[in-house]
Amino acid sequence: AQKITQTQPGMFVQEKEAVTLDCTYDTSDQSYGLFWYKQPSSGEMIFLIYQGSYDEQNATEGRYSLNFQKARKSANLVISASQLGDSAMYFCASSKGSSNTGKLIFGQGTTLQVKP
Amino acid sequence: DTEVTQTPKHLVMGMTNKKSLKCEQHMGHRAMYWYKQKAKKPPELMFVYSYEKLSINESVPSRFSPECPNSSLLNLHLHALQPEDSALYLCASSQVGGGGGNTEAFFGQGTRLTVV
Secondary structure (H helix, E strand, O other): OOEEEOOOOEEEEEOOOOEEEOOEEEOOOOOEEEEEEEEOOOOOOEEEEEEEOOOOOOOEEOOEEEEEEOOOOEEEEEEOOOOHHHOEEEEEEEEEOOOOOOOEEEOOOEEEEEEO | OOOEEEEOOEEEEOOOOEEEEEEEEOOOOOEEEEEEEOOOOOOEEEEEEEOOEEEEEOOOOOOEEEEEEEOOEEEEEEEOOOHHHOEEEEEEEEOOOOOOOOOOOEEOOOEEEEEO
């Protein structure tokens, strides 16, 4: 079975600084996808970034980058130049194989607070 | 249009009521999902529809009844709920995977359900 572990229940970061949110995963599948979602207090899950298990390069999307270390089964999210609007809950998730990519298993989440 | 719309945003219902949650997307996605999220917990998958057919039911009690009338709509019918069913109910949609690549799920803002 797949499992996602996020060991940081809460994190603080100073505005304009970079922050890394940790995520490790456990799967025996060869093909899988790793996702990060942001959930503000409004409730919507906002897609941030995706990494496929066969992707050789780390994914980047604007201020977000994913530090993918396959051998260590880790997929940490790096947010550069933090903004006050980045304060939210962040979930790491995985999908099984390449089908039904909305069938996600989520980690417990990390609450990020950006300080002015 | 990369939006998943859920109605209502808030719902209070008694344990003997019957109500329905609605979800709509116009992205041409053929996979749609219902998730349940308790406060400060990750979302948990309830149902998956693929090409308008129920493909996954994660052992959800029968008081929750999903329906997919067409490729754009997904309903969740509620009947005889319990107070512990109070949660945020999230709808999501995605392409049906199989070709690899980034096929992330798009989520709606959710319906905050309170059962009294």
